[in-house]
Structure formats: C-alpha cells, structure tokens
Amino acid sequence: MVGIRRGVVGKASYSLFALARNALSYHEDWREAWRSPEPKKHYKVIIVGGGGHGLATAYYLARVHGIRDIAVLEKGWIGGGNTGRNTTIIRSGYLWDESIALYEHALKLWETMSQELNFNVMFSQRGVINLSHSVHEMREMRRRYEAVRLNGVDIEMLSPSEIKKMVPIINIDPNIRYPVMGGILQRRAGTARHDAVAWGYARGADDMGVDIIQNCEVTGFRRKADGAIEGVETNRGFIGADKVGCVPAGHSAVLAEMAGFKLPIQARPLQAMVSEPVKPCIDTVVMSNAVHMYISQSDKGELVLGAGTDSYNSYAQRGSFNIAEHLMAATVELYPITSRLRMLRSWGGIVDTCPDASPILSKTPVPGLYFNCGWGTGGFKATPGSGHVFADLIANDRPNAIAAPFALDRFRTGYLVDEHGAAGVAH
Amino acid sequence: MQQIPCPWCGPRDDWEFHYGAEAHVARPETPSDKSDEDWMGYLYLRSNTKGPFRERWMHAAGCRRWFNVIRNTVSHEVFAVYKIGETPPPLPGEAPAAPDTTER
Numbered sequence: 001m002v003g004i005r006r007g008v009v010g011k012a013s014y015s016l017f018a019l020a021r022n023a024l025s026y027h028e029d030w031r032e033a034w035r036s037p038e039p040k041k042h043y044k045v046i047i048v049g050g051g052g053h054g055l056a057t058a059y060y061l062a063r064v065h066g067i068r069d070i071a072v073l074e075k076g077w078i079g080g081g082n083t084g085r086n087t088t089i090i091r092s093g094y095l096w097d098e099s100i101a102l103y104e105h106a107l108k109l110w111e112t113m114s115q116e117l118n119f120n121v122m123f124s125q126r127g128v129i130n131l132s133h134s135v136h137e138m139r140e141m142r143r144r145y146e147a148v149r150l151n152g153v154d155i156e157m158l159s160p161s162e163i164k165k166m167v168p169i170i171n172i173d174p175n176i177r178y179p180v181m182g183g184i185l186q187r188r189a190g191t192a193r194h195d196a197v198a199w200g201y202a203r204g205a206d207d208m209g210v211d212i213i214q215n216c217e218v219t220g221f222r223r224k225a226d227g228a229i230e231g232v233e234t235n236r237g238f239i240g241a242d243k244v245g246c247v248p249a250g251h252s253a254v255l256a257e258m259a260g261f262k263l264p265i266q267a268r269p270l271q272a273m274v275s276e277p278v279k280p281c282i283d284t285v286v287m288s289n290a291v292h293m294y295i296s297q298s299d300k301g302e303l304v305l306g307a308g309t310d311s312y313n314s315y316a317q318r319g320s321f322n323i324a325e326h327l328m329a330a331t332v333e334l335y336p337i338t339s340r341l342r343m344l345r346s347w348g349g350i351v352d353t354c355p356d357a358s359p360i361l362s363k364t365p366v367p368g369l370y371f372n373c374g375w376g377t378g379g380f381k382a383t384p385g386s387g388h389v390f391a392d393l394i395a396n397d398r399p400n401a402i403a404a405p406f407a408l409d410r411f412r413t414g415y416l417v418d419e420h421g422a423a424g425v426a427h
Numbered sequence: 428m429q430q431i432p433c434p435w436c437g438p439r440d441d442w443e444f445h446y447g448a449e450a451h452v453a454r455p456e457t458p459s460d461k462s463d464e465d466w467m468g469y470l471y472l473r474s475n476t477k478g479p480f481r482e483r484w485m486h487a488a489g490c491r492r493w494f495n496v497i498r499n500t501v502s503h504e505v506f507a508v509y510k511i512g513e514t515p516p517p518l519p520g521e522a523p524a525a526p527d528t529t530e531r
Contacts, residue, residue, distance in 0.1 A: 253475030264471035266448060267500070311446040315477045315501045321428055322442040355471050412467040 013118050033199060034206035039213050042240035043071045045394060046232055047247060048218050048255065050074025051083040052194070053372060053379065054247035055201035055212070056387020057394070062208035064388070065395035070210045071241075072202075073234060075217035079198025082249050082379065085349035087272050087294060087306040089285055090381040091128045091189030093148045093155050095422040098405035099358060100151040105402055106385025107188060113384055119200030121192045122299070128189035129163060131288040131334075133178040140421050145184050156185045169281050169335050176333055178291050191285060191296055197383055221259045221369065229368035245370045245394045250315065250350030252373035261365050263373065264411050265352045268309040269319035270377050271327070273346035277301030281337070291330035302344065305331055309351065309377060319348040351376050356416040357423040361390055361399065362408040370394050371408070378423055429503045431496065434510055436489045447483030449473040450495045451515065479506060479518045 022030055045061060047054045050072045061067045072078075090110055092103035114120050132141045141157075148155040160172040160180045172180045202212050213236075220233035221244070231240035248255050256263045277300050287294035292308035307327035310319050324346055332339045354360060354374035359382070361372050372390040375382060389403040399407060410416055429441040455461045455469060474480070480500050485493045497506040497518060507516040 251477070254477050257474075257476075262468075262472040262474065264467075264473070266473065266475050267477075310441075312441065313446075313448065313475060313480065313482065313500050314503065316503060320441055322440070411471045412463045 033203040034212050036214065037211045039071060039073075039211065039216065039234075039236055039239050042231070043211070044069035044242050046070070046239060046241040046244045047072045048232065048244060049081075049247035049249065050078040050198075050202070050212060050214065051081050051247065051249060052079065052197045052201065052383040053083075053249075053375070053386045053390070054245075055079075055198055055205060056383055057245055057247060057372065057390045058210045058212075058387075059201045059205040059208075060388045060391035061395060062205055062210055065391060067395060068209040070205070071239065072205070072210060072212045073216045073218055073232070073239070074212070074214045077214050078202050078212060079195055082349040082351065083194055083198050083383075085272065085347055086194060086380040087296065087304050088191040088194045088380060089128060089189075089287065089294065089296070089306075089378075090123070090192060091186050092153055092381070093128075093130070093144065093184060093186045093189070093422065094419055095144050095147050096417050096419065097147075097151060098417045099419050099422070100148060100153060101402050102359075102385055102389070102406070103382055104151070104153050105388065106382045109384035109388060110192065111188075113192075113197075113200070117200035117204045119196060119203060121196040121200055123190065123192040125188050125190040126284050126296075127166075127185055127187045128285040128287065129158065129166065129183045129185045131163070131183045131286060131290075132181050133288065133290040134181065137290060138181050141182065141184050144422055148184075148186075154186060154188050156187070158183045158185050163286075166284055167282055167286055169337050170286065171334055171336055178288075178330075178333070180334070183286075189285070194380060197380075201387070218255065218258070221366070223366065227367060229366055241368075243368045243370070243394055243397075245372065245390060247372045247390070248352075249373065249375065249379065250352055252352045252371065256364075256371065259364065259366050259369055263360065263371070263408070264355050265360075265374050266313055267315055267350050268312070268353050269314045269316065269348045270309045270351045271307040271319040271323055271346060271348045273305050273307075273324065273327070273343050274298070274302040275305070275338070275341045276344050278303065278341065286334075288330070288334065291334070293327050293330040293334065295331065295335065303338065303341065305343075309353070315350055317348050317350055351379075353377070355411070357419040358417040359386070359406055360408055361386070361393060361403040361406040363393070363397070363399075364408065376423070430505075431484055431486075432505060432508050433484075433486045433489060433492075434494050434508050435492060436486055439486070439489060443486060443488035445485040445487040447485060447493065449475075450481040450483045477501060481515060481518070 058072045092107040132138045217235045218232045222230040224230045285296040294306040353376040360374040392400045430438040432438045
C-alpha cells in the first residue's frame with residue numbers, strides 16, 4: 001500500500017495501530033479510501049461498470065498485469081447496483097467442470113481477499129446447504145455431488161435429520177407440500193459483506209493509480225476507421241481508450257446495442273428482502289431451488305431472504321408482488337418460527353440472464369471491446385474470479401483456460417455450459 | 428402490481444401470464460441452408476430493449492392465447508396490445524410500421 005495523500009496517519013494500511021493513532025485526532029483525519037478524480041482524455045483501459053466485478057477487474061489488471069492507466073466508469077455510485085443488492089452467497093458447487101473451475105477459482109480468491117486487500121470483507125465460511133424436495137431433485141443433486149467431488153472440491157450429501165441438526169429451525173415434516181428430502185453441503189462456502197467487496201477493490205485499485213469515476217454514464221462507443229474501439233462517449237465527454245471492458249450486469253444488452261451487436265441476454269428483476277433483527281437462529285446458508293427461497297442471517301440479526309426472478313424483461317429495479325408473496329409462503333412453510341416475523345426492507349435488482357445460466361467472458365465483434373456479463377442471478381460469488389480472469393482476457397487479448405469456455409462463440413458452436421440445475425434461480 | 432391487458436379477457440395481473448420475450452422473431456424459411464451464425468441469431472439473440480418493447484405474452488391462467496404487447500420495460504406502461512398476425516402499431520414517437528409478414 002502507498003503512503004498517505006492527506007491526514008496524519010503515516011501509512012494508508014488499516015490496522016489496530018492505525019485505529020489507535022487516528023483516535024488521537026478524533027478520527028477526523030482518515031484519508032479517503034479512494035480519490036474522485038476528473039477523467040483524463042485517454043486511458044489504456046476503461047472498465048465500464050463500477051460494481052464488484054468491474055472494480056475487481058481493474059484491481060487485477062493493475063496488480064497482476066501491471067496496467068495502471070485505467071479508469072472505472074460508474075454511472076451511479078460504486079457497488080450501488082447488483083453488488084449491493086444480492087444476498088451475498090458464495091459457493092462453487094456447480095455441475096460442469098468448466099463452471100466448477102471458474103467458481104472454485106473465485107472461492108480460493110475469497111479465502112485470501114481480506115488479507116490481500118487489507119480490508120475486512122467479512123468472508124464467513126459458514127457453509128451453504130442446497131435442499132432437495134423431490135426424488136428427481138435428489139438424483140440431480142447426487143449427480144452434482146459426484147461431479148463436484150471429481151473436481152476435488154469439498155461437498156457432502158446430507159439426510160433430512162442431518163440438516164435438522166445443523167439448522168434446528170427447519171421444518172423436515174414429510175407431510176408438507178415440498179418436504180425436505182435431503183441436501184448437499186459445501187462447508188467452505190458462505191457469505192461476505194457485499195459493500196465491503198466493492199469498497200475493498202476500489203481502495204486497492206485506487207492505491208495502484210486506477211481512476212474511479214462515479215456519476216459517469218457511458219452513452220456510446222466511438223470506433224476507429226478500422227472498426228477497433230477508440231473510446232467511450234459519456235455524460236462527461238469523450239474518453240479515449242486502447243481497450244474497453246464492459247461489466248454492466250443488468251444493462252449489458254443496452255451497452256451491446258450501443259456497440260452494434262446483440263447479446264443472448266435478457267434483463268429480469270430479482271428480489272430479496274431482510275427481516276427485523278432477531279437473535280441468532282441460523283448459522284449457515286440454506287437454499288432451495290424448488291421453492292425459490294434462500295435464507296441466511298446477517299451479523300446484525302436480520303434474516304436475509306432471496307426470492308426468484310420475474311419472468312418478464314424489466315429495467316425497473318423492482319419485482320412483482322406475487323414473487324415476494326411466494327417467497328414468504330415458502331419461508332413460513334420451511335421455517336415456521338418466521339410466521340410472525342416482520343420484513344424491514346425489500347428491493348429488486350436487474351439481472352442479466354443467459355440462456356444456459358452461465359456467464360459470458362468474451363471478446364466481441366468489436367476489436368478492443370470485451371464483455372463480462374450474463375452472471376444472471378448468481379454473480380456475487382464469482383466477483384474475485386470474474387475480475388481475475390477478465391483482467392487476464394483484457395491484458396492478453398485472449399481468454400485463459402478458465403475463461404475460454406465462456407466465450408460468446410459458444411452460442412454458435414452449441415457448446416453451452418448448462419447450469420440451470422445447479423444455478424436454479426438462486427444460483 | 429403490473430397488469431397486462433389480454434385482448435380477449437381484459438386487464439389481468441401479470442402472474443396470470445406466461446412471458447414470450449421479443450415478438451416478431453421469424454423462424455428461418457429454409458432451415459437447411461442457414462449458417463451456424465444464423466441459427467445463433469434465431470435461437471439465442473433477442474432484443475432486450477430498455478424502453479418501449481414489442482413482446483409476446485400468453486394468458487396462461489385464462490384463455491391461453493398468445494398476443495403481442497408494446498410495453499415500456501422501465502415504467503411497465505403498456506402502450507398497445509395487438510393480436511398475432513396484426514400489423515404492429517408504431518412504437519411511441521415512431522412512424523407507422525410496415526405490415527407484419529413474419530408470423531403465419
């Protein structure tokens with residue numbers, strides 16, 4: 001980490017010592033975690049989208065590939081989109097080798113992220129249980145369990161009574177509409193503080209000279225005579241770039257249209273909500289694809305509940321009421337103690353869903369323009385891995401072994417990475 | 428709650444409907460001489476417009492018939508509803524479209 005830009009602390013690093021020293025000046029002289037510079041006329045690389053994935057991309061471009069002339073353009077505020085709207089679940093137990101490689105790459109980076117960024121992202125490996133509610137789902141789960149094991153990743157099969165032991169509040173009565181028949185558990189999986197991930201990567205990237213420019217919306221792409229990218233038009237004027245990486249989540253299709261091509265992506269609302277804070281009652285994460293609900297408890301005591309997507313295209317950042325109602329019905333049936341629990345907040349995010357429920361990490365028809373999108377309902381868990389491999393793709397202009405299966409071209413060749421089963425809606 | 432005006436049953440809540448995404452995507456007339464790129468376009472590439480959007484809906488919990496809607500994907504405002512095979516009404520602020528020949 002570099003030295004201070006203002007303030008009294010001798011080092012920008014966060015530590016107990018820095019905390020004590022800043023107490024002497026009433027905590028008024030902490031330096032800003034990142035600057036807010038005016039955009040330069042030209043950058044080597046522009047990242048469009050200042051969510052977790054975009055900031056991670058900038059961070060790894062600077063740290064791993066030594067490219068420091070980078071701007072991250074965010075139309076709102078960093079981490080204000082899906083990074084701050086998801087239910088923070090992290091796991092890597094997918095079905096196909098390609099996906100497991102990608103998500104496990106991310107999970108390994110999660111395990112060292114707080115130390116590397118000198119920023120506590122509150123990564124908590126509390127385990128994630130995926131429930132199964134039918135004989136068919138049990139078979140599918142068994143298959144996924146074996147696939148994950150064959151890839152050397154930790155996973156366990158659980159019986160209903162084993163689940164009950166871990167999650168005492170769950171209802172395993174065999175006579176409910178969707179009885180719990182079993183589940184798989186990944187103990188290394190868990191949750192993290194979503195905002196901290198954006199802030200940590202922003203601070204880390206900024207330290208290496210990356211310009212993070214908020215309230216800067218891209219309105220178009222400018223191309224050279226030979227078709228290659230020349231830069232981006234924004235509400236703060238034209239900014240030139242040798243390479244542009246787009247990480248726009250819900251607005252992927254809008255940006256692709258500006259660049260003159262289509263993506264196999266549909267924007268859908270996905271909802272979540274939190275309850276009033278209650279005493280600790282669940283110390284793991286439980287997901288159910290069949291009834292579209294997932295639950296964990298935040299450190300503040302709120303139950304964090306995730307719902308399914310709406311079936312229609314929307315950019316409204318709000319979902320239908322019937323989806324929320326469905327979520328509550330499933331929550332009360334599976335966890336009867338929640339029946340009189342009040343919900344504090346509910347919200348929606350716009351997710352970029354792909355036909356095979358797998359992301360797109362790809363070069364595009366425009367030379368020098370790259371897209372990282374299509375994470376759909378489950379991008380948060382991949383944040384570090386996505387940024388790491390996308391930075392590699394941008395720096396080297398060719399995908400590495402992890403990114404290669406997720407190129408746009410798979411929709412032409414038919415080599416899809418179909419993760420609908422492992423992703424469910426909950427991813 | 429968003430309401431979708433079914434041309435046969437009138438306005439109903441959106442959860443009664445099945446969504447069909449972009450309207451007016453024609454299946455290739457001569458499938459055998461289409462390239463892989465053409466098939467990628469037909470199978471996977473769909474407009475994902477932010478704003479007024481021509482899309483298909485099916486009244487799954489009602490008459491079970493397909494129809495087309497022009498709906499704003501930001502405000503969820505419905506501008507027009509028209510039946511399959513009818514000439515698409517113009518998008519807001521657009522000149523009237525040519526007759527639709529893609530659906531048979």
